[in-house]
Amino acid sequence: MKDQEDEDVTGTIELSGTVLHLKWEHGDVVTESDARALMRRAKILSAGRTLPLLVEMTGLAWIDQGAQKAFAGTWPLTRAALVGTSPVDQTLAHFYAGRHTPVHPTRFFTSLDEAMSWLMEHHHEHGHDQTGAG
Numbered sequence: 001m002k003d004q005e006d007e008d009v010t011g012t013i014e015l016s017g018t019v020l021h022l023k024w025e026h027g028d029v030v031t032e033s034d035a036r037a038l039m040r041r042a043k044i045l046s047a048g049r050t051l052p053l054l055v056e057m058t059g060l061a062w063i064d065q066g067a068q069k070a071f072a073g074t075w076p077l078t079r080a081a082l083v084g085t086s087p088v089d090q091t092l093a094h095f096y097a098g099r100h101t102p103v104h105p106t107r108f109f110t111s112l113d114e115a116m117s118w119l120m121e122h123h124h125e126h127g128h129d130q131t132g133a134g
Contacts, residue, residue, distance in 0.1 A: 026059030032066030052119035081115035
């Protein structure tokens with residue numbers, strides 16, 4: 001059985017340096033089982049570490065309610081940056097963050113570079129309690 005479980009999962013997640021990188025294809029619709037599979041994979045990739053997550057939402061059609069609930073659950077993350085380019089991406093991101101309060105800081109960006117620098121800025125500080133003005 002090689003990579004059997006990856007085949008019917010919508011979305012890919014991989015480790016890029018010290019950042020988990022999640023992305024979808026154009027027109028993807030994410031279901032709860034996709035979300036759970038991606039989270040399982042994230043845990044494996046993290047190997048006990050708490051890492052930042054970069055989410056490329058570009059082209060994503062919809063995330064169903066079960067998937068949103070799953071994604072809002074406990075990930076081993078320091079923070080998550082959602083990157084999208086369309087108004088739909090932004091609506092999805094705000095809807096998600098508003099309806100389910102994620103456990104880790106989550107921000108929406110339209111630029112991949114900005115998202116990465118925000119993720120890395122925290123990663124280098126590595127303070128535990130980030131309750132400064134922000």
